[in-house]
């Protein structure tokens with residue numbers, strides 16, 4: 001059986017690994033001249049980095065081992081900060097009870113917290129946060145960050161909390177982002193090249209075509225047209241955007257992307273106490289700055305920061321909005337026989353790296 005995989009990110013590579021194990025004859029096509037999508041490790045001034053911090057959420061042992069058996073991983077607690085310009089101060093994220101005590105408007109915040117509704121029956125992200133932390137904390141940490149991240153006028157357009165720290169808006173004690181206090185549940189490859197060797201391992205038995213953008217696919221006949229070449233298969237597994245795959249048949253899907261700006265500073269560490277990234281929820285154009293050494297463990301007398309600016313130069317984030325999700329379902333429900341869509345772009349869902357693997361494993365259960 002022949003399989004063509006469209007897209008060589010995390011999902012496409014995992015699909016190649018699984019299909020090769022099932023003895024499929026696999027061809028994987030990727031538009032970049034490297035594998036891994038945003039999880040590919042690049043170097044800037046000798047410092048390794050990825051596009052966006054990609055520490056691995058260890059959802060369970062099977063997921064962890066899937067990478068760890070190929071590239072050994074280091075486990076750690078993830079620490080985030082937020083810079084509140086109005087307060088001229090850095091605070092932890094998730095919002096921490098001890099930080100509230102340091103805020104100039106502490107009394108007002110405490111009054112708001114005392115007057116929160118007993119039951120949070122909000123039907124959108126903004127009301128969900130207002131009901132959880134009140135207007136002042138929502139304004140400081142979430143409102144502008146989320147609006148600029150998604151280029152929306154109001155966070156009421158989002159139907160739930162999937163982009164927030166659900167159910168745990170204010171934290172006490174431990175300051176990590178882990179839900180399971182005590183046990184670190186973030187991991188990152190120990191080697192300098194990050195996940196790269198994992199991607200190479202996944203495709204070792206496949207034919208890999210790099211640097212080719214897929215523009216035309218006959219899904220019914222399972223033919224991919226590349227330049228003057230026609231590649232035929234028995235099944236197609238797509239990890240590319242659904243609207244690109246089906247030539248906008250049901251309309252364009254809405255995405256947000258990001259531009260990444262690397263900056264080297266002449267200090268060993270810029271962030272305090274090994275913190276990994278800082279959110280900027282004020283009127284600055286950027287949303288987040290990441291200190292990569294804290295994630296990669298790279299040793300250098302200097303440090304690399306990468307600033308993230310929301311943009312439309314790439315498709316990275318699908319919108320958690322009813323109309324867009326319904327449009328994505330139209331695409332998914334109309335895929336011809338033996339064509340499967342998986343992964344983050346493929347399903348139009350915000351999936352973590354581990355969830356992309358689970359998505360592939362679920363599909364493999366359905367194939368011979």
Ligand SMILES: Cc1cc2nc3c(=O)[nH]c(=O)nc-3n(C[C@H](O)[C@H](O)[C@H](O)COP(=O)(O)OP(=O)(O)OC[C@H]3O[C@@H](n4cnc5c(N)ncnc54)[C@H](O)[C@@H]3O)c2cc1C
Pocket residue numbers: 006007008009010011012029030031032035036037038039051052053054055056057212213214215239240241244258316317342343344345346350351352353354356
């Ligand atoms: C900024 C950011 C930070 C993240 N941080 C984390 C994190 O810390 N931890 C975590 O677990 N998850 C994180 N995620 C989510 C996780 O990284 C993704 O879910 C995962 O990498 C998606 O993999 P994928 O293969 O499904 O999609 P992609 O990585 O998007 O792969 C799709 C591939 O298809 C290629 N492609 C697209 N169109 C075409 C075409 N027409 N022709 C040929 N090739 C094409 C692309 O170049 C890409 O390589 C983050 C996501 C983002 C955007």
